[in-house]
Each structure stands twice: as structure tokens, then as C-alpha cells.
Amino acid sequence: MNTPAILKTFHKGKMKEYFVRPEGEMHTDIGIIKLDELREKNFGDKISTHLGVELVIQKPRAPDLFIHARRSGAPMMPKDIGVIISNTGLCSSDIVLDAGTGSGILAIYLGSIAKRVVTYEVREDFLELARDNIALAGLSNIELRLGDIVTEIQKLDEKFDVVTLDTMASAQVVPYVPDIIYPGGFLVAYSPFFEQAKEIREAIGKTNFIEVRTIETLEREISFTDRGTRPSTARVGHTGFITIVRF
Ligand SMILES: C[S@@+](CC[C@H](N)C(=O)[O-])C[C@H]1O[C@@H](n2cnc3c(N)ncnc32)[C@H](O)[C@@H]1O
Known part of the structure; x- marks a missing residue:
């Protein structure tokens, strides 16, 4: 090999x-x-x-990248990525818009399933690190673009099936999503804080959305020892809230 x-x-x-x-x-x-x-x-x-x-x-495979890839900041956890994939029904004909790229972990999972992923990152050093991670994953269907998604989305003349937002600027991006999403397409916004999730919900309330819900996913690993079987005492705590919108 x-x-x-x-x-x-x-x-x-x-x-x-x-x-x-x-x-x-x-x-x-x-x-x-x-x-x-x-x-x-x-x-x-x-x-x-x-x-x-x-x-x-x-x-x-993608979970190996989550463990071993170089990180520019906190990548999205597999438990949250799973929620995005299952709730959007992501499939091999989908074209995805993603921002911010960060370490590229979410983009790698999306690119492993979708036809094409376009991902925006505002910091050039983070974009280059993500480029290396994506090369390590062996994916050629992820296009990395340098830029601020708030202004770049307004210049787009392409349409997408799924849009994923994981930046502190997500609420400012929401008003422009209806112009670039196919009817029936999904927007998913990840927010670490209640305040940010609320801002996103307020921004969505001003669009022509059809359905919206915000969820949190908890993961409990089960530990098997000679003493007994129970949920592990070391656990993943809060990560983020996921708002899923259909247009
Ligand atoms: C939490 S990280 C994303 C992690 C990524 N989802 C992953 O799984 O690796 C957020 C990223 O968004 C970038 N960012 C922040 N504001 C942005 C903007 N306005 N446009 C594009 N990227 C932005 C940050 O530089 C950072 O790298």
C-alpha cells in the first residue's frame, strides 16, 4: 500500500x-x-x-481522523456529527455548504458520504491545517475556501442540499441561507451556549422555514468490569445544542 x-x-x-x-x-x-x-x-x-x-x-476512516488529526480548536464530537447525518438524511447525491472548517473533522465526515462539500474558514492557518487533515483522509470532494462566511454566502450563486454552521457568526449567516438552499434542504447550526442557540432561533424565526427544532445529545459509555456493569463514571459532558431547520 x-x-x-x-x-x-x-x-x-x-x-x-x-x-x-x-x-x-x-x-x-x-x-x-x-x-x-x-x-x-x-x-x-x-x-x-x-x-x-x-x-x-x-x-x-473518519473516526480515526477525529482521534489522530491535528487540531486548530475543538472539533465537533462524533455523537453530534451522527445527529447531523441522521437528521438530514445526508446521502451520496448531496452538495453541502459547511462553515467554519476548523480542523475539518465535520467536513471529513460529511465528505465521506456526500457528493461534494464546500467549506469556508476565516483563518488561513486553520484552513491549511484542515487541508492537511483532509489529504490524510484521502478525500478529493471537499473544496476549502478562505473567507468570512457572513459575507461569502451573500456572493454565492450555487445551491446546496445541506448547510452546516459551526461558528460564533452562525446567526448572522441564517438570513442568507434560504437563497442558497434547495427546497426541502436542511440547515444545521451547532451552538455551544444557550444564548447562541437562542440567537439562531430568533434569526430562523425571520426566514421562510418549514420546520425547526433544537436538541442536545447525551452519550453514556457502559463500563464492564469484574465488579459489575454500569454507565462509565468518566463521561462526555455538554458539547453543544443542535438546531435543525428544514426549508
Ligand atoms: C468550532 S470551529 C469548527 C470545528 C469544525 N466543525 C470541526 O469539526 O473541526 C469554528 C471555526 O469557525 C471559524 N470561523 C469563525 N468565524 C467564522 C466566519 N465568520 N467565517 C468562517 N469561519 C469562521 C473559526 O476560525 C474556527 O476555525
């Missing part, structure tokens, strides 16, 4: 995993891995460290 890969092993009671490119070598606490050897391997094969620890080679 000549593409990035995930190397994974369960060693001394702990999962160890590495996101690597097939070049050079990597020094780890379980030994040296000759990454050049990956060129002769396929996904599903194993590779050994010089200490004889075997790692399985996996094809990277």
Missing part, C-alpha cells in the same frame, strides 16, 4: 494505535516499526516491531 494507515495492537491490557504514512521508521515504546515495510503490505495484514510486537494494519 502507498497510503496512510492505522496500526493497532492490544498490548499489556492497553490499546495502542498509530496513524502513519508508509515511509521511514517510527520509535515507539513497543519497539521500532519500519514503516517502509507497509509498501509491501495490504490492509488486514500485520507488521511487527523490532521487539516482536504485532500490529494489525487498518484502513483509516
